[in-house]
Amino acid sequence: MLRKAVDAHQLPNLLPDYAVDAPNGGTSSEVTHSASELLGKLNVKLSAVAFNKKMIAAGLLMEMERPSSKGGVKKFKSLTESGFRFGKNLTTDKNQKETQPHYYDSQFPKLLALIGV
Numbered sequence: 001m002l003r004k005a006v007d008a009h010q011l012p013n014l015l016p017d018y019a020v021d022a023p024n025g026g027t028s029s030e031v032t033h034s035a036s037e038l039l040g041k042l043n044v045k046l047s048a049v050a051f052n053k054k055m056i057a058a059g060l061l062m063e064m065e066r067p068s069s070k071g072g073v074k075k076f077k078s079l080t081e082s083g084f085r086f087g088k089n090l091t092t093d094k095n096q097k098e099t100q101p102h103y104y105d106s107q108f109p110k111l112l113a114l115i116g117v
Contacts, residue, residue: 039051063077
């Protein structure tokens with residue numbers, strides 16, 4: 001929520017960085033992007049939906065659920081413990097009870113090879 005306010009009002013980002021999230025024990029944070037962005041950037045002809053299915057089959061991603069404010073159930077994706085070497089779960093801006101997987105740019109080609117793309 002604070003991130004949205006900072007962006008909307010063009011304020012300096014004064015929020016603390018709580019953890020280093022580098023893969024493989026690195027010492028600095030690494031840039032991450034969504035699967036859609038990285039698939040496009042690498043010219044991989046695979047949809048995000050197909051990518052997610054492969055990730056779930058490999059045990060690197062899982063589908064989770066939360067109650068909807070309108071009485072139903074909302075589904076979202078989250079990286080598993082095994083998936084954390086390739087990315088991290090970000091809290092979505094639309095709902096603080098949902099995560100969105102983001103993948104380390106440097107690890108994405110290794111991930112694609114692992115899931116057979």
